[in-house]
Amino acid sequence: MLTATYTLVALSVEHASVRLSLLSFQKYVRSTLMHQNRITLSQLEYACENLNSLYQACHWRKTEMYLIPALREATERADQLLDELNRLNQAALLSIRMLQDKLGSLADVRDDQVNLICDSIETFCSSLLKRLEKEEQELFAIARNAIAGETWFSIANQLMMHDKHLEEMKRAGLAPGAAVEATPKAAARSTVNALRVVDDGQISIPGLQVLPIISIDETGAHPSPSTVARSTRQMPAMK
Secondary structure: OHHHHHHHHHHHHHHHHHHHHHHHHHHHHHHOHHHOOEEEHHHHHHHHHHHHHHHHHHHOOHHHHHHHHHHHHHOOOOHHHHHHHHHHHHHHHHHHHHHHHHHHHOOEEEOHHHHHHHHHHHHHHHHHHHHHHHHHHHHHHHHHHHOOHHHHHHHHHHHHHHHHHHHHHHHOOOOHHHHHHOOOHHHHHHHHHHHOOOOOOOOOOOOOOOOOOOOOOOOOOOOOOOOOOOOOOOOOOOO
16 A cells, blocks of 8 residues: 555645645735725735635646546545535635626725625635545545555556656746646546536636745734745735
């Protein structure tokens, strides 16, 4: 079971990176937007961009692309858990949709709408954090016992080839999104089969972005410009 252990450790490392980003953004919102009486359009745009980026990071995880399809093939024991994971994913997606609706109709957001937006962001972060927790505590355990040794070897090989391919694409100067889109078609098919979480009205999300890590100092003050990893936009000024 050494191959299974190696694979699950590699997936846990990926989980930790996504979890850190979710927690960082959640802390940013709690320490800033939740204490404001209004949210400007630029702040709402910034929040939507970060949520899109975080959603993509979860969407394109190796757990989604390789482990879950293999587990579906191996056993039905995980079906109920996978349905629950899908519901958590759906809750996060609906939160993004709500914010995008606000973005298209408001110049700025005031009073009770601030609470609504912050609650939606909190739902998004909490849903995906809960999903990551359930995957590590429950899904990985089922997979370890249900997936056969030769399948673990195949998954581990897919993970290594995935990393190698992305590294080659990055060296060739492709953006992270283009690199992901250039992964083998079989991987893309696995992703489609594994997710099954949204209806035909799924929002349009561009290629995988560089995941923003938003650093907050210990005092809860606004993020320091020297320590914040920017997304495609500059962080809007806090009012």
